[in-house]
Amino acid sequence: MGNKLLMQAFIQTLIQAIGEKNILTDPAECLAYGYDNSRRQGHPEVVVFAENTLQIQKVISLCNQHKVPLTARGRGTGTPGGAVPVMGGLVLSCERMQQVVKVDPANRLMVVEPGVLNQTVQTLAAQHGFFWAPDPSSAAFCTVGGNLAYNAAGPRAIKYGAARENTLALTAVTGGGEIIHTGSATTKGATGYDLTRLLIGSEGTLAIITEATLKLTPLPEAKQTIRAVYRHIAAAAEAVARIMAQPVVPCSLEFIDAKAIALIRAQGVDLPAQAGALLLIEIDGLATELPAAARKIEQAALQTDLLEIKIAADAAEAEQLWDARKALSPALRTLAPGKINEDVVVPVAHVPLLIEKLNTLSEKYHINIVNFGHAGNGNIHINLLIDSNDAQQRQGAEQCLAEIFDSVLALNGTLSGEHGIGIEKRDFMAKAIDANTLNIMRQIKEVFDPNAILNPGKIFPAY
Amino acid sequence: MGNKLLMQAFIQTLIQAIGEKNILTDPAECLAYGYDNSRRQGHPEVVVFAENTLQIQKVISLCNQHKVPLTARGRGTGTPGGAVPVMGGLVLSCERMQQVVKVDPANRLMVVEPGVLNQTVQTLAAQHGFFWAPDPSSAAFCTVGGNLAYNAAGPRAIKYGAARENTLALTAVTGGGEIIHTGSATTKGATGYDLTRLLIGSEGTLAIITEATLKLTPLPEAKQTIRAVYRHIAAAAEAVARIMAQPVVPCSLEFIDAKAIALIRAQGVDLPAQAGALLLIEIDGLATELPAAARKIEQAALQTDLLEIKIAADAAEAEQLWDARKALSPALRTLAPGKINEDVVVPVAHVPLLIEKLNTLSEKYHINIVNFGHAGNGNIHINLLIDSNDAQQRQGAEQCLAEIFDSVLALNGTLSGEHGIGIEKRDFMAKAIDANTLNIMRQIKEVFDPNAILNPGKIFPAY
Numbered sequence: 001m002g003n004k005l006l007m008q009a010f011i012q013t014l015i016q017a018i019g020e021k022n023i024l025t026d027p028a029e030c031l032a033y034g035y036d037n038s039r040r041q042g043h044p045e046v047v048v049f050a051e052n053t054l055q056i057q058k059v060i061s062l063c064n065q066h067k068v069p070l071t072a073r074g075r076g077t078g079t080p081g082g083a084v085p086v087m088g089g090l091v092l093s094c095e096r097m098q099q100v101v102k103v104d105p106a107n108r109l110m111v112v113e114p115g116v117l118n119q120t121v122q123t124l125a126a127q128h129g130f131f132w133a134p135d136p137s138s139a140a141f142c143t144v145g146g147n148l149a150y151n152a153a154g155p156r157a158i159k160y161g162a163a164r165e166n167t168l169a170l171t172a173v174t175g176g177g178e179i180i181h182t183g184s185a186t187t188k189g190a191t192g193y194d195l196t197r198l199l200i201g202s203e204g205t206l207a208i209i210t211e212a213t214l215k216l217t218p219l220p221e222a223k224q225t226i227r228a229v230y231r232h233i234a235a236a237a238e239a240v241a242r243i244m245a246q247p248v249v250p251c252s253l254e255f256i257d258a259k260a261i262a263l264i265r266a267q268g269v270d271l272p273a274q275a276g277a278l279l280l281i282e283i284d285g286l287a288t289e290l291p292a293a294a295r296k297i298e299q300a301a302l303q304t305d306l307l308e309i310k311i312a313a314d315a316a317e318a319e320q321l322w323d324a325r326k327a328l329s330p331a332l333r334t335l336a337p338g339k340i341n342e343d344v345v346v347p348v349a350h351v352p353l354l355i356e357k358l359n360t361l362s363e364k365y366h367i368n369i370v371n372f373g374h375a376g377n378g379n380i381h382i383n384l385l386i387d388s389n390d391a392q393q394r395q396g397a398e399q400c401l402a403e404i405f406d407s408v409l410a411l412n413g414t415l416s417g418e419h420g421i422g423i424e425k426r427d428f429m430a431k432a433i434d435a436n437t438l439n440i441m442r443q444i445k446e447v448f449d450p451n452a453i454l455n456p457g458k459i460f461p462a463y
Numbered sequence: 464m465g466n467k468l469l470m471q472a473f474i475q476t477l478i479q480a481i482g483e484k485n486i487l488t489d490p491a492e493c494l495a496y497g498y499d500n501s502r503r504q505g506h507p508e509v510v511v512f513a514e515n516t517l518q519i520q521k522v523i524s525l526c527n528q529h530k531v532p533l534t535a536r537g538r539g540t541g542t543p544g545g546a547v548p549v550m551g552g553l554v555l556s557c558e559r560m561q562q563v564v565k566v567d568p569a570n571r572l573m574v575v576e577p578g579v580l581n582q583t584v585q586t587l588a589a590q591h592g593f594f595w596a597p598d599p600s601s602a603a604f605c606t607v608g609g610n611l612a613y614n615a616a617g618p619r620a621i622k623y624g625a626a627r628e629n630t631l632a633l634t635a636v637t638g639g640g641e642i643i644h645t646g647s648a649t650t651k652g653a654t655g656y657d658l659t660r661l662l663i664g665s666e667g668t669l670a671i672i673t674e675a676t677l678k679l680t681p682l683p684e685a686k687q688t689i690r691a692v693y694r695h696i697a698a699a700a701e702a703v704a705r706i707m708a709q710p711v712v713p714c715s716l717e718f719i720d721a722k723a724i725a726l727i728r729a730q731g732v733d734l735p736a737q738a739g740a741l742l743l744i745e746i747d748g749l750a751t752e753l754p755a756a757a758r759k760i761e762q763a764a765l766q767t768d769l770l771e772i773k774i775a776a777d778a779a780e781a782e783q784l785w786d787a788r789k790a791l792s793p794a795l796r797t798l799a800p801g802k803i804n805e806d807v808v809v810p811v812a813h814v815p816l817l818i819e820k821l822n823t824l825s826e827k828y829h830i831n832i833v834n835f836g837h838a839g840n841g842n843i844h845i846n847l848l849i850d851s852n853d854a855q856q857r858q859g860a861e862q863c864l865a866e867i868f869d870s871v872l873a874l875n876g877t878l879s880g881e882h883g884i885g886i887e888k889r890d891f892m893a894k895a896i897d898a899n900t901l902n903i904m905r906q907i908k909e910v911f912d913p914n915a916i917l918n919p920g921k922i923f924p925a926y
Contacts, residue, residue, distance in 0.1 A: 106812035178899040184877035197660035289752035345649040349569035414647035436641040
């Protein structure tokens with residue numbers, strides 16, 4: 001939208017259609033809706049605060065008529081830049097769509113608008129003894145709409161699944177401006193194509209979700225934490241495979257690599273001298289069953305290179321065991337405020353090979369690479385600790401990242417486990433997905449969004 | 464393909480491309496590949512036994528060139544007629560694609576060709592302490608390809624999910640003849656659009672799945688069965704909602720209604736005189752934890768109108784409790800060999816309303832309607848016991864079915880939980896799915912299958 005006069009005309013019709021109180025046009029005000037946790041800054045020309053499905057339909061229709069790009073936005077906590085309006089145009093903020101339409105404990109579901117915070121869902125669900133499985137670390141600030149856009153997960157996905165496994169039905173407005181209803185309010189369905197899962201994880205490129213029926217899960221009665229410290233990552237990974245092969249599925253199975261251990265040791269967390277990898281395992285269930293379940297986990301975790309295993313006796317001890325994990329993020333932020341945080345997945349048994357490769361790359365590019373993540377899913381958060389003001393290091397990091405993604409794919413892994421593709425990883429998509437399959441995805445995009453107005457520049461590599 | 468000469472020419476090119484030994488053309492022989500468990504009979508003009516992905520690609524290319532309909536087939540156990548070649552043409556049998564490509568216990572996955580039987584997967588997985596969640600009652604005879612085509616489930620879907628929740632990646636040939644690869648060999652992914660779930664449940668109308676990466680789950684250590692008998696269905700449904708709201712998720716939660724109880728009582732199964740509904744509940748987990756878990760279920764099952772509750776002391780007693788359920792199918796088959804078996808889903812709390820409606824319809828149409836199914840998912844198998852030789856009763860049954868589907872949809876339910884749409888339910892799709900959404904589905908079909916050669920006449924209502 002280079003032409004200011006055309007944009008002015010568009011904004012006038014927008015004001016007539018949905019009212020001035022729902023629109024921002026001041027460039028300084030718009031700027032606050034042009035960035036996300038990728039730290040990229042876009043320049044929206046107009047921000048619309050939609051209040052309901054019909055308003056969103058009107059906005060989309062006008063964007064089609066005026067060929068204005070539309071980027072939907074929850075609270076901007078996403079990391080790959082999915083909410084950044086890289087081509088300017090209109091930002092559709094869902095922050096005013098915070099209605100909880102229905103809480104239905106008898107049918108284990110909740111119907112919400114996209115602007116409802118993840119934490120609000122959890123709080124309301126807990127009043128009836130339930131939770132919603134996706135638990136990204138940003139739960140307190142992120143919206144359900146954003147969670148669905150990225151197929152958000154978190155530690156407990158290992159047992160309870162991600163957004164795709166915990167959403168029953170959606171109302172959405174396609175890029176073409178049609179209101180559609182996907183799925184049904186039932187936990188089973190074989191009625192036509194699965195458009196619910198197709199929209200989840202599509203990062204606002206196909207349709208704007210305006211209402212979601214979330215599947216709720218009963219809260220466990222009790223939890224228990226186990227910490228296991230290993231001499232090296234291969235030993236920890238073998239333990240992970242053994243833990244995942246026995247019937248007590250943990251509700252969290254996190255790992256921390258040697259470099260991360262060095263960091264948290266510097267924060268005062270006491271760990272065995274030879275520690276080369278650490279697993280934090282959480283199990284849940286009936287209070288009376290946890291001791292037996294913990295013993296099962298302990299058996300599976302046993303390994304010649306196990307240095308120490310601790311089962312928390314109570315909540316306070318569990319808290320203490322989690323301290324190691326919690327000390328990590330502040331330590332990383334202090335060390336490298338401009339760090340690059342990547343989210344990749346490999347099959348569980350390939351984690352040691354990837355960590356080995358990451359250590360080689362760390363030496364090659366002179367970049368400290370610290371790894372932790374959701375071991376049970378092979379979902380690793382790779383942190384490149386760079387000084388973002390150092391142009392040479394930034395360039396080295398980019399080359400290093402390209403090598404990382406190549407290794408992940410060579411190990412049968414995938415580019416993202418829970419953060420999405422956005423703008424950050426789009427140029428690697430052609431390596432991850434073959435041309436035929438990517439072409440089918442592009443054509444599906446055209447079906448939903450014939451004028452390509454929705455979130456242009458995302459997911460797909462430039463031709 | 465009315466024109467015999469054109470068909471002859473097509474078959475000649477087919478023989479040249481993939482060899483005579485993989486092709487049937489004798490009409491009598493072809494007939495055996497023209498029916499399925501819907502008891503409809505189609506008339507394929509040629510049957511091809513594909514051996515690999517590239518052969519399937521060749522066959523699809525030729526079908527496109529010659530505009531020949533292609534209907535894929537596993538073992539024909541599906542009930543809504545999805546495997547019946549209603550427009551003739553070519554039947555692609557996957558029965559020779561029975562290779563287990565990889566069993567990878569460390570990564571909890573198995574890679575199989577579509578012709579592998581569900582039972583083969585279970586047997587191989589069990590050797591490593593795992594199972595694959597989908598467990599249709601036809602497991603011994605049905606193929607993974609068919610399971611994926613219909614998003615098959617079974618009783619344990621309540622805890623472990625259906626095919627969509629238990630498949631990681633697919634190789635497929637689209638209707639356009641392109642080989643695509645969806646998903647990845649990881650249990651988490653946020654890398655572009657979810658084509659895996661889109662293909663699962665699409666009943667061979669988008670692409671032919673040629674290889675599937677199945678997600679395996681550890682076998683439980685032990686199981687326990689509980690049988691609860693209620694005075695009426697409303698009491699049983701209330702118990703179901705309470706069972707589903709507490710943290711011990713059963714691995715099976717089946718129900719049987721009053722008319723079904725009358726049938727099995729006639730088979731000699733001893734049940735309380737006032738029994739109006741019966742729940743069969745199975746829980747699994749560590750052997751030491753099951754007594755506490757069973758008590759939790761017992762608490763949730765308690766209800767003023769509970770007549771009797773029995774917890775099986777051992778496997779023999781469990782077998783005895785399941786007898787009631789197992790006596791049902793033979794009883795139904797004896798009573799009405801031409802019975803109509805429908806598969807619908809409603810939100811769990813609406814089950815009593817649906818059963819009430821079914822009883823009203825039973826009186827209105829003078830048809831005995833017997834109901835049982837997977838109560839925890841609200842997935843009900845409705846059996847209309849008609850004499851299929853009685854034309855008047857058949858007509859009444861059709862009207863009755865239309866009213867049943869209307870009621871299911873009015874109760875926020877859906878047309879199918881695990882059997883699919885096929886030809887049997889396609890005319891009800893426009894009631895279940897609004898025009899915009901159905902239109903998006905049709906356009907997605909066009910993306911994958913531009914010449915509409917794949918399984919024509921299925922899922923979508925006639926224009």
